[in-house]
Amino acid sequence: MKQLCALFLLLMFAVSNAQNIKYNYLNTPLLEVIKEIEKTYDLSFSYASDLIQNKTITLNVSQIELSELLIILEAQTGLTFDQLSDKQIIVAPKQGDNKICGYVLDAITRIPIPYATIGTDENTGVITDLNGFFTINKTNSNRFTATSLGYEAKEFTGSKTCMQIYLSQGTESLEAVIISGYITNGIDRNKDGSIVIDTKRLGILPGLLNADIAQSMQLIPGISTLDESATGIQIRGGSPDQNLILYDNIKLYNTGHFYGMFSLFNPFATEKAAIFRSGTSASYGDRISGIIDISSGEEIPKKTNGGFELDGLAVNGFVKMPLSDKTALYVFARRSYPDVWKTPTYTSYADKIFTNFGVARDINGNVLELETDDDFNRESSNNDFSFADVNAKVVIKPNEKNTLSVSGLFSRNRLDFNFMGGDELLIDSLITKNKGLSFEWKHRTSEKQQEKLTVYFSEYNSFYQNNEIKDETGDDIPELAEINIRQNDIVDIGANFSLTRNLTNTQRITAGYQVSYTNLDVIIRKINPLENSIEDSGQSDTNFKNALFGEYTLSFKNDAFLNAGVRLVHYNSVDRFLVEPRINFEYPLNDRFRVKTAIERRNQPISQLIEFNHTELRLENNLWRLSDDNQYPLLSSNQISGGILYNHKNLNIDIDAYYKELEGLTTFTNGFSNPLENLEEGESTIKGLDVLLKYKWHNYKIWAGYTFNDITFSFPNLQGNEEFPGNNDITHAFRISNTLKVDNWQFSLGWQIRSGKPVTPVNRYVIEIDADGENAGVVDFGPINSDRLPAFHRLDASILYDFNIKKLRAQLGVSVLNLYNRVKPINVIYKAERKPLDDGGIAIPGTTGSTPEELEVILEQVIQRFSLGLTPNVSFKIFF
Structure with a gap:
């Protein structure tokens, strides 16, 4: 009995000591993190000093394996940490011709996100691996979107070196895009059945010269007009007045110019529109046919732009x-x-x-x-x-x-x-x-x-x-x-x-x-x-x-x-x-x-x-x-x-x-x-x-x-x-x-x-x-x-x-x-x-x-x- 008690105390002591091993970094220079790891694990890192310059680490975890720790370092720095032996690790950059690479991480925990989707405006995409890492071919626009279940989507621009894309846990993430380019570029289908028109990505459409929301949505089966107008929108047999139309949460009772031939919505002022033909959320009411929810966006631009x-x-x-x-x-x-x-x-x-x-x-x-x-x-x-x-x-x-x-x-x-x-x-x-x-x-x-x-x-x-x-x-x-x-x-x-x-x-x-x-x-x-x-x-x-x-x-x-x-x-x-x-x-x-x-x-x-x-x-x-x-x-x-x-x-x-x-x-x-x-x-x-x-x-x-x-x-x-x-x-x-x-x-x-x-x-x-x-x-x-x-x-x-x-x-x-x-x-x-x-x-x-x-x-x-x-x-x- 005494031997069992001693063994139990020894295990508790070991667990207690393991739980006390913590890695708590907040924008800490990578060089300091490497030195601490070398001391803790009796390791040696090989690297070029300019390679790790300006790299920082943010991390707060307890009891983690060295292999898992290296994965996090790779994800946050865009570098590779290759363990050649029990005593040596080489730090090197990641490169690729006509490709971009990066890691997708949680914005709060900074932990890599596996199986995230990296999509392009050309209706192609890749999935991140278990370490949150991805490589994808460059595109003409060099614009990409990262999405993952439980997180808000994020757009980013490709760069010459591997980058870190941080996703925030969001309340709207469950409506993730199921089909990008459902009809053409910029018209996607969400998981909840809604069709989203993104005017920034919208491609050319027959007879149109700009991203007119009212005209663009008529390409969707079940949505049409009887009079060729932009406002006589009929969704699955309903009359135009049976559609709920919102612009930046403002309920509209008239949506056209020139007797409805032209849309009230300035193409420059409509960034996105979510269109529901059926399966509408309980948050929408007061109309019995379609829902058209338009937003002018909420991005803070880095510099003044216009057109x-x-x-x-x-x-x-x-x-x-x-x-x-x-x-x-x-x-x-x-x-x-x-x-x-x-x-x-x-x-x-x-x-x-x-x-x-x-x-x-x-x-x-x-x-x-x-x-x-x-x-x-x-x-x-x-x-x-x-x-x-x-x-x-x-x-x-x-x-x-x-x-x-x-x-x-x-x-x-x-x-x-x-x-x-x-x-x-x-x-x-x-x-x-x-x-x-x-x-x-x-x-x-x-x-x-x-x-x-x-x-x-x-x-x-x-x-x-x-x-x-x-x-x-x-x-x-x-x-x-x-x-x-x-x-x-x-x-x-x-x-x-x-x-x-x-x-x-x-x-x-x-x-x-x-x-x-x-x-x-x-x-x-x-x-x-x-x-x-x-x-x-x-x-x-x-x-x-x-x-x-x-x-x-x-x-x-x-x-x-x-x-x-x-x-x-x-x-x-x-x-x-x-x-x-x-x-x-x-x-x-x-x-x-x-x-x-x-x-x-x-x-x-x-x-x-x-x-x-x-x-x-x-x-x-x-x-x-x-x-x-x-x-x-x-x-x-x-x-x-x-x-x-x-x-x-x-x-x-x-x-x-x-x-x-x-x-x-x-x-x-x-x-x-x-x-x-x-x-x-x-x-x-x-x-x-x-x-x-x-x-x-x-x-x-x-x-x-x-x-x-x-x-x-x-x-x-x-x-x-x-x-x-x-x-x-x-x-x-x-x-x-x-x-x-x-x-x-x-x-x-x-x-x-x-x-x-x-x-x-x-x-x-x-x-x-x-x-x-x-x-x-x-x-x-x-x-x-x-x-x-x-x-x-x-x-x-x-x-x-x-x-x-x-x-x-x-x-x-x-x-x-x-x-x-x-x-x-x-x-x-x-x-x-x-x-x-x-x-x-x-x-x-x-x-x-x-x-x-x-x-x-x-x-x-x-x-x-x-x-x-x-x-x-x-x-x-x-x-x-």
């Missing part, structure tokens, strides 16, 4: 400057100039926007001779248009634990438009404005926990006025006969707080609270100066939102991903408490195949409605309305999606199927083209399939996307229980794109084709006499959306050339949209109302009669939207 761009529509510039080593200022500004000089680019867009009437026919091909339609186009009208936007941001990083930013935006659109419609002069004026301000504070309490607080203010203003000047008395003196006013104002103020904690490197929990207040005003006014009468309709509504959300994220060791969350929200405009569960799961079958599924329920308390068709306005007639659970119901959706993802070497294949149920739709819903203006409520079902194939061969990339949609509407009071195609039911959509880079040249060519939009046909159209003794076109419509417009297709091309002007980097670009100039109608809108006919009914031989005072459907206007014709553009950029 300038001139293209066929606007001048654009930006500057990013460090105010100190911890503070930066960003400023972005853009203004159009067609009000000064109308270029061919502007003319092409103006032809599309201001040409609204073509030859309308019935189902048998007979031309509709409309009695009251006003035929106008760009040549027969006068228009002055301008837009401007300004963005600014201040970023402050006082220390490693805190990041603060203040971001602001302002945009303005103005149009003055007039034309002669028969014997009257019609004058339109439209002004839209966006204002926004946000504050964000990110605080890292510890290595495992981070808090985030954001406060935002958003304001949207739209004012439209239509004046009708005509001779009402017959004395050849035109007078102001009618004034129509449409005004829509929104003020949205909110705050969000979230706390994220990493339980382990693979597990995370997030909880948060959101509060917002929305005030919405609608004014619709009709003034008759001759009769001194005013008709007013409109209202002022408010909504106060409280929301709690929480989610659990698990990233398995085999790279599987699970996110489960719930959102609890109360909207006082409908006085309802709502529960929104979310789940998103991906699982790798092997190193090439991943299966995925997502289920979610979402609600939307605000939407855009069309309720101003009785005026002369033909351009924008959408008004935002808050839900009241009565006339304007709450929108709700249930969604489920699933698919398979293949990624190997240079080939990506992504197949995703989805099913959505939407409730709370009305005949005033954005995009609904029912000929009559009666308000009815209905629902929709969306079935879809998205397919992407992408292949890369050296500097050549080709990708193809296909989307199948089956969108049906059900409105019992319109067509009984019979379902009919939704207004945005584009059954088939296909797009193929190519890009090629040769030295300083970039080339891109893309072609797209899709099914025509559903329309309601005219079965019969005759001219009769109404109760006022005027000719009236009586119409008999066929089943809703039972016909389709011609298929839409277009070929686009772009060329970019990079060069230097002295020490400045420059780029010249040329693009053409719709190379073969195919112009076809892409939408048809009927304006009709019920009116009584005159006694006797028959006014024109061959037409049908009617009973006295019988109400008939009178067709007053057929508004047609046409596709964009051949549209050239040229841009010149210069950067400093």
Whole structure:
């Protein structure tokens, strides 16, 4: 027994002594560390004195083997420590032709990180070894990104000697990139299913000359527009107003210039955008379709940099400057100039926007001779248009634990438009404005926990006025006969707080609270100066939102991903408490195949409605309305999606199927083209399939996307229980794109084709006499959306050339949209109302009669939207 006790005490003594052996260095010169190791282990190091000069070590560990200690020294210095014998170690540099090397280490512990990924902007990469070491071929840009599970990604530039890349443990690391270059350079796919567009790395795209977020995302299957605009974004069958769009945490209600043809987002001011088609986090709410979360960045530049761009529509510039080593200022500004000089680019867009009437026919091909339609186009009208936007941001990083930013935006659109419609002069004026301000504070309490607080203010203003000047008395003196006013104002103020904690490197929990207040005003006014009468309709509504959300994220060791969350929200405009569960799961079958599924329920308390068709306005007639659970119901959706993802070497294949149920739709819903203006409520079902194939061969990339949609509407009071195609039911959509880079040249060519939009046909159209003794076109419509417009297709091309002007980097670009100039109608809108006919009914031989005072459907206007014709553009950029 005594011998056992003695042995136990001896072991405890040995362990105690081993635990007391510590290596505690803080930026200690390597020479001092070597001397201490030589003394401790009775070793001899051989090295050149200039080799270890300026090398330092930071380390705090207890009881470590010599071999492990040498690995850490290699990782922190970029040198090799080769142990030739028990008594001798040689220190030497690491070198390689056309390669760079380095070590990836934990920023806090300075311990090497094995199996980290080093990626390039050319969609290639390598994995670090057990010692955190890597070598990788140099690239033209010499830019790389280091990522590892449980850490924040870090970009770095290659150097001639081995370097140390320190990664910080982050709360966003579980959403690591799964596929770099998912479609092309700068469009990546994250593990959570979101698509990230990085404008710094974004390559050339067909028909585009800059990194426009709204246009770039339309390359993603399931995302498209029906009108070729940058703002009519439809994500998996949802209308544009069903997308939540954030810019630096500012909620936006208008995202376009020039009637949505151009994005509100200055390409220089959009560094990254995360796009969710499904599987959204519980932190996002208030919309039932896609999420578009845009950031202008938060980097502190080492020196002032900026740029300038001139293209066929606007001048654009930006500057990013460090105010100190911890503070930066960003400023972005853009203004159009067609009000000064109308270029061919502007003319092409103006032809599309201001040409609204073509030859309308019935189902048998007979031309509709409309009695009251006003035929106008760009040549027969006068228009002055301008837009401007300004963005600014201040970023402050006082220390490693805190990041603060203040971001602001302002945009303005103005149009003055007039034309002669028969014997009257019609004058339109439209002004839209966006204002926004946000504050964000990110605080890292510890290595495992981070808090985030954001406060935002958003304001949207739209004012439209239509004046009708005509001779009402017959004395050849035109007078102001009618004034129509449409005004829509929104003020949205909110705050969000979230706390994220990493339980382990693979597990995370997030909880948060959101509060917002929305005030919405609608004014619709009709003034008759001759009769001194005013008709007013409109209202002022408010909504106060409280929301709690929480989610659990698990990233398995085999790279599987699970996110489960719930959102609890109360909207006082409908006085309802709502529960929104979310789940998103991906699982790798092997190193090439991943299966995925997502289920979610979402609600939307605000939407855009069309309720101003009785005026002369033909351009924008959408008004935002808050839900009241009565006339304007709450929108709700249930969604489920699933698919398979293949990624190997240079080939990506992504197949995703989805099913959505939407409730709370009305005949005033954005995009609904029912000929009559009666308000009815209905629902929709969306079935879809998205397919992407992408292949890369050296500097050549080709990708193809296909989307199948089956969108049906059900409105019992319109067509009984019979379902009919939704207004945005584009059954088939296909797009193929190519890009090629040769030295300083970039080339891109893309072609797209899709099914025509559903329309309601005219079965019969005759001219009769109404109760006022005027000719009236009586119409008999066929089943809703039972016909389709011609298929839409277009070929686009772009060329970019990079060069230097002295020490400045420059780029010249040329693009053409719709190379073969195919112009076809892409939408048809009927304006009709019920009116009584005159006694006797028959006014024109061959037409049908009617009973006295019988109400008939009178067709007053057929508004047609046409596709964009051949549209050239040229841009010149210069950067400093």
